[in-house]
Amino acid sequence: MxxxxxxxxxxxxxxxxxxxxxxxxxxxxxxxxxxxxxxxxxxxxxxxxxxxxxxxxxxxxxxxxxxxxxxxxxxxxxxxxxxxxxxxxxxxxxxxxxxPPPDAEAPGAWVHEALARLNPADQEALRLTTWEELTLDELAVALECGKSAAAMRLHRARRRLRAEIDRMNMTVTAGDRDRD
Missing domain, CATH: 1.10.1740 (Rna Polymerase Sigma Factor; Chain: A)
Structure with missing residues (x-):
């Protein structure tokens, strides 16, 4: 062999x-x-x-x-x-x-919802580093790009996820005020 x-x-x-x-x-x-x-x-x-x-x-x-x-x-x-x-x-x-969408009452369901709102490229960068636990060098190989491009993609994906979570929090907070 x-x-x-x-x-x-x-x-x-x-x-x-x-x-x-x-x-x-x-x-x-x-x-x-x-x-x-x-x-x-x-x-x-x-x-x-x-x-x-x-x-x-x-x-x-x-x-x-x-x-x-x-x-x-x-x-x-x-x-x-x-x-x-x-x-x-x-x-x-x-x-x-x-x-089916994740159960709204399930722990962490909001994270899945926020992730689902991102574009597929952002979702993939975040999943590869979180679920698959890839390092930045390994992420670059998996995405078939250079290390600096992988770092930028991951940075932007994290920023967009944070913005989406903030948007969801604002919606929930506004909904709570409407009920009061």
Missing amino acids: STTDEAFAAAYRAHYWAVSRFVARRLDPGAGHDVEEVVADVFSIAWRRRAELPPATPLPWLYAVARNCLANTVRGLGRRRRLLDRIGHHETAHRGHVV
């Missing part, structure tokens, strides 16, 4: 579940695609490009591949939905695609 084959095998063993959780958090379960299917695509691509796999820290690189696989999956689902709409199966195409 070659060094690149061994590096791939080690990365697969060490990071399969992390990539699986990464995909599961981003894939709508009612959309008709299995998490395992997307993860299989990720590792299939990683196998074909195993010479590019960073030996020291492969996980951020695998996250970048997963992001691209998820984007392809979403585009494919959009094409499928449009095709079904054209042939008159509009109800079938949209059934099960709505994710």
